[in-house]
Amino acid sequence: MTHPRYDRSMRLFGAEGQTKLSNTRVLVAGVSGLGTPLIQHLALLGVREIVHLDPEELDETNRNRLVAAWEVDAIPGTPKVLLAHRMIKLLNASVISSPLQVNLLSKEAFEAAKRVDWVFGCFDHDGPRAVLTELCAAYAKPYIDLASDVPEPGVYGGRVCVAYGGQGCLDCLDQLDRRAVRRYFMSEEHRGQEDAVYGIDRELLDEKGPSVSPINGVIASLAAMEFMSGVTGLRAPTRLQEYRGWQSKVYVDNTPPRANCLQCEGTWGKGERADLERFLR
Numbered sequence: 001m002t003h004p005r006y007d008r009s010m011r012l013f014g015a016e017g018q019t020k021l022s023n024t025r026v027l028v029a030g031v032s033g034l035g036t037p038l039i040q041h042l043a044l045l046g047v048r049e050i051v052h053l054d055p056e057e058l059d060e061t062n063r064n065r066l067v068a069a070w071e072v073d074a075i076p077g078t079p080k081v082l083l084a085h086r087m088i089k090l091l092n093a094s095v096i097s098s099p100l101q102v103n104l105l106s107k108e109a110f111e112a113a114k115r116v117d118w119v120f121g122c123f124d125h126d127g128p129r130a131v132l133t134e135l136c137a138a139y140a141k142p143y144i145d146l147a148s149d150v151p152e153p154g155v156y157g158g159r160v161c162v163a164y165g166g167q168g169c170l171d172c173l174d175q176l177d178r179r180a181v182r183r184y185f186m187s188e189e190h191r192g193q194e195d196a197v198y199g200i201d202r203e204l205l206d207e208k209g210p211s212v213s214p215i216n217g218v219i220a221s222l223a224a225m226e227f228m229s230g231v232t233g234l235r236a237p238t239r240l241q242e243y244r245g246w247q248s249k250v251y252v253d254n255t256p257p258r259a260n261c262l263q264c265e266g267t268w269g270k271g272e273r274a275d276l277e278r279f280l281r
């Protein structure tokens with residue numbers, strides 16, 4: 001690998017590192033505030049292929065954070081994956097861009113996850129995070145989950161979790177709200193029944209919280225750093241780190257994963273024998 005395009009990158013991680021990146025296929029699930037800055041990094045790093053999926057079209061409220069969206073892009077009528085596709089091809093034509101305008105809970109999405117080397121989750125809900133955690137465990141794929149988080153006024157940041165090797169995931173690192181995950185898979189009717197019995201928990205309502213470009217940008221960069229470090233062999237990826245924007249700090253969380261994790265021990269490497277069909281809608 002002597003391509004001058006990557007000269008300054010190879011000065012960090014060598015020609016071997018670049019060759020590894022250039023042979024790596026990734027899936028980015030969720031192409032919005034976190035997904036688009038992440039895809040920008042992946043295209044510039046020169047991975048082999050970026051499969052990117054999102055069923056949604058661009059809307060006016062996305063324009064504060066979608067780095068791939070331009071003023072000329074029509075609303076309605078512009079799928080987010082087409083914006084990402086254009087960005088990839090304009091940044092680095094040698095990267096294969098495979099847009100999928102589908103929901104995560106689809107056969108196409110699951111097949112995509114199976115055929116890539118690394119998977120990224122860029123969602124704002126624990127439901128799809130739980131699905132990708134299990135899917136990636138079943139097929140023994142490294143899974144990087146990105147989250148921006150503004151839990152209360154004055155507190156803002158996010159976290160990046162890298163699950164790999166069956167030695168720690170969102171589940172056993174206690175990063176999933178089980179009630180939110182359960183609710184994600186309920187029918188509208190079932191949700192109503194639960195609310196009637198337990199009362200409405202405001203934290204579980206799907207209200208849209210704050211989402212701003214600099215926070216998303218930091219989280220996307222931290223995720224791209226862990227990916228780059230892991231693939232090129234600069235160092236092992238950091239399992240869990242938290243960005244506390246309100247304190248200008250990044251914390252590494254070294255809490256050991258919970259033992260007997262259903263994903264890391266039960267599902268890991270099971271492939272077709274894991275019961276993933278139950279997620280498909």
Ligand SMILES: [Zn+2]
Binds near residue numbers: 168171262
């Ligand atoms: Zn686990």
